[in-house]
Amino acid sequence: MAEAGVSKMNASSVPENGSAGVAGAAPSNAADSQQCPSSTDSSDNAKASGDFSKKPTCLIFLGMAGSGKTTLVQKVTSYLYEKKPAPYVINLDPACAEMPYPANIDIRDTVKYKDVMKQYGLGPNGGIVTSLNLFATQFDQLLGLLDKRQDQHEYVIIDTPGQIEVFTWSASGSIITEALAAGFPTVIVYVMDSVRSVNPVTFMSNMLYACSILYKTRLPFVVALNKARILPTDVVDSSYAEEWMRDFEAFDEALRSESSYATNLTYSMSLVLDEFYSNLRCTGVSAVTGARLDRLLELVGDARREYLTEYRAEYERLRAARDQAERGRQRRDLQRLEADLEPQDREATVESDVTLRSAARVDDDDDLAEERETERDDEDDTESFQSFLQQHKQRQAARRTTDASKS
Numbered sequence: 001m002a003e004a005g006v007s008k009m010n011a012s013s014v015p016e017n018g019s020a021g022v023a024g025a026a027p028s029n030a031a032d033s034q035q036c037p038s039s040t041d042s043s044d045n046a047k048a049s050g051d052f053s054k055k056p057t058c059l060i061f062l063g064m065a066g067s068g069k070t071t072l073v074q075k076v077t078s079y080l081y082e083k084k085p086a087p088y089v090i091n092l093d094p095a096c097a098e099m100p101y102p103a104n105i106d107i108r109d110t111v112k113y114k115d116v117m118k119q120y121g122l123g124p125n126g127g128i129v130t131s132l133n134l135f136a137t138q139f140d141q142l143l144g145l146l147d148k149r150q151d152q153h154e155y156v157i158i159d160t161p162g163q164i165e166v167f168t169w170s171a172s173g174s175i176i177t178e179a180l181a182a183g184f185p186t187v188i189v190y191v192m193d194s195v196r197s198v199n200p201v202t203f204m205s206n207m208l209y210a211c212s213i214l215y216k217t218r219l220p221f222v223v224a225l226n227k228a229r230i231l232p233t234d235v236v237d238s239s240y241a242e243e244w245m246r247d248f249e250a251f252d253e254a255l256r257s258e259s260s261y262a263t264n265l266t267y268s269m270s271l272v273l274d275e276f277y278s279n280l281r282c283t284g285v286s287a288v289t290g291a292r293l294d295r296l297l298e299l300v301g302d303a304r305r306e307y308l309t310e311y312r313a314e315y316e317r318l319r320a321a322r323d324q325a326e327r328g329r330q331r332r333d334l335q336r337l338e339a340d341l342e343p344q345d346r347e348a349t350v351e352s353d354v355t356l357r358s359a360a361r362v363d364d365d366d367d368l369a370e371e372r373e374t375e376r377d378d379e380d381d382t383e384s385f386q387s388f389l390q391q392h393k394q395r396q397a398a399r400r401t402t403d404a405s406k407s
Contacts, residue, residue, distance in 0.1 A: 002093040048287040058156040058184045062193030065162035068226040072287035073159045087155040094131035136172035194225040194238040200255045204266045220303030228284030238284030245277040
């Protein structure tokens with residue numbers, strides 16, 4: 001189920017400048033068949049709707065490959081479909097073969113991942129980055145669709161590529177995240193594989209990545225410890241991770257069993273991240289059974305309130321500072337340009353006069369050439385006449401001198 005009224009294209013139809021449209025397949029109902037607004041209209045709508053308390057919460061799911069991120073998205077989507085209202089689901093992974101959930105917007109309907117790789121000679125990660133770049137060029141259309149449906153949905157769920165660095169550290173990922181955060185309450189859900197993180201060093205690596213994402217996005221953050229032992233049949237009890245976050249001594253004791261060269265570094269980092277842990281929302285979940293999804297959504301609601309009270313004001317301040325810096329840069333560039341052009345004003349004026357005259361009309365080229373030739377002839381005649389007068393004066397002076405000598 002994909003959103004209608006949005007342009008559909010593949011890599012063969014992508015121009016070299018990289019413009020692309022947001023995907024759209026057949027609508028699921030009549031409400032989905034309305035046309036997507038233009039870029040200007042969607043931007044105006046987003047600016048006009050300033051009451052964030054009534055807007056849906058955007059959940060951006062991030063996680064490393066194999067963490068169960070897409071499976072958790074499917075389970076959360078199914079859970080919200082049962083609770084009503086249904087969520088608005090967006091797939092931003094162009095390389096996934098199959099989706100286990102219904103998507104309102106699917107990037108694969110916009111950009112063909114394999115065609116992009118073939119056309120631009122890219123590898124897998126380069127193909128994902130380029131596909132996201134093409135999709136991001138028309139992301140304002142998607143914002144317009146979200147703005148129209150803000151009264152129909154409580155949650156907007158965004159599934160991202162498993163190559164987490166492709167989304168978090170690319171320009172298109174930043175554009176998409178900032179565009180969502182500028183128009184809607186946005187929360188980052190970081191999906192962590194609790195089975196792989198039982199090793200203290202691996203756990204610290206995951207936490208460092210989570211901290212870097214929080215620092216880069218500057219948005220409310222929730223950690224979902226997936227594959228947790230919530231039922232007796234589950235593999236690992238996720239309580240170990242929560243204990244390591246709360247109790248440094250427990251983590252230190254677990255770290256003593258490690259003898260790798262990274263142990264000392266991990267120990268130092270655990271001290272640094274203590275402040276990060278104190279403000280971190282975390283819960284164990286199971287993407288298979290759906291256990292503790294209610295707790296996850298409870299933490300998301302708390303993160304939404306934090307966005308409205310703290311992050312929104314800070315985000316507006318940062319955006320205003322960035323806009324002011326951009327205006328200052330443009331002003332400095334203009335001043336440098338004027339300073340560079342000032343010594344050449346006289347030459348530029350002469351050249352512009354000549355250019356304007358010669359470019360007046362192509363049909364008058366012959367007349368202009370004849371006029372210039374006539375002017376040159378007139379100048380020659382004037383010089384010849386002046387030469388004649390000069391010679392005549394010289395002859396008269398010579399004649400007077402001769403007459404005076406005879407007398």
